[in-house]
Amino acid sequence: MSGSQSVLFDVPGPRTRRRMAWLNLLFGLVVAGIGALLLVLLARKGQLDAALWTPFLEFRTWESFLVPGLVHTLQAAGLAIIGSSVFGLVFGLGRLSELRILRVVSGTVVEFFRAVPVLLMMIFVWLALGFSGNRAIDPQDYPLIAVVTALVLYNGSVFAELVRSGVHGLPRGQREAALATGLTGPQSLRSVEVPQALIAMLPALVSQLVVILKDTALGYIITYRELLQEARQVGSGNGNILQALAVAAVVFIVINYALTKAAPWVGQRMGRRTSGRAKAEAPSLVVATRD
């Protein structure tokens, strides 16, 4: 039943259309009522006082808290996306290898890191760095390293699955044609199949970017100074945590919504350059545990 929702109900006639207009109005009023009630409740608690919101209109708040926080968030997300692409390519190729041992090792690594919560890895790396007693790395960088490492291990594993499912999703003829021209199996994989699989996985990669960006907020728990952490700083300074969190949430939603919209667009643009099907979704864990 893809695409059209209208099969679930008849095309409305004049009477239904009138009734729908009323129902629309009624539902609109219900939503507006709930909204108004919330606003009244918030106002009664003094949460709508201008003093709580004006800090976000000041340049200083953005300059010294929110923008640096956003930069840290984007920095962690950027490093994580680069790292996980490399990780995903290496382990994705490992899972496609002709050597059984490589396949098993890569498979175990990928499945392990997809099953362990990102936060658990983050806390572990953070504390491990803290207790390692090394002098090469500035302790101030520990939270960033922990955030990026954990994100790379998890999302890299997801990417590895994407590479694998991308190659499996190619028409058989691609490999057969490559072998017929005299390429060996690994050569066909490297120069024919994987490049197409990578293009096919681009939209899913963009979707995964949303996951990475959202997960950088976990750095809040290990004192990484990302957007959420900075918003909380503003909030505890001015006694307006609620408002600060709302502002941070809006920033995240705007960026992620744009990325969500970009994914199908990338799929459309890239779809012509691969014989695989460009999908905007990461492969699921449930089905993958069985093969």
Place this chain on the structure above:
Amino acid sequence: MRALDGAYLDQFASLFETYDVPAAFWVNIKLTFFAAVLSLVLGTVLAVMRISPLPSLRWAGTSYVNVFRNMPLTIIIVFCVLGLWGQLGVTLAPDFNENFLRLAILGLAVYHAAFVCEALRSGVNTVPVGQAEAARAIGLGFLPTARLIILPQAFRGSVAPLGNTLIALTKNSTVAAAGSVAEASGLMGTMIEFRPDVIFAIFFTFALGFVLLVIPVGLLTTSLSRRLAVAR
């Protein structure tokens, strides 16, 4: 790293007398269970809204999904604790810890409901058009069609994505740590700080705990999705 000798294992084992690891995992299981039930209910309502004939309902459902799917879970949990409880004084239970637990469950449920809704919608897409057309042909309206014809098949077709959401929820229950809930990831931090010498063993214990929680869910939903799939 030190060699794995008897003393190392003894030190490691003594940790389990000091800290109650199963109890911490039990908190994660509780968080997951209650949030799963709540988000399934909320997600089903949202999915029905998103396929309904009323544009305003569709719009509301879509907005909910877009807002909560694009917001970090950490913000929601922090909002529940620092915002709802800290600033607005909302309490869901008289007991201090129970209150935090319920606030975290609320946050987890609100977040994952958006994903449940999307999972169900992908299930709706597996139902052939003929089913809905036949339902309309025998005179069923939208709600009876949805309740009797579409949703039962959609649920069976969306077991795999729902299972994925459940797995994500299980792992995300650790984020409740941001809401001052004493669960597994927090306990892992405490244990490592207490005994940094056995840090690797501690991490692998907790990681293994989650693998053991997640794998059965994955296997179960995979086999269920095959068994329940409507043969077409």
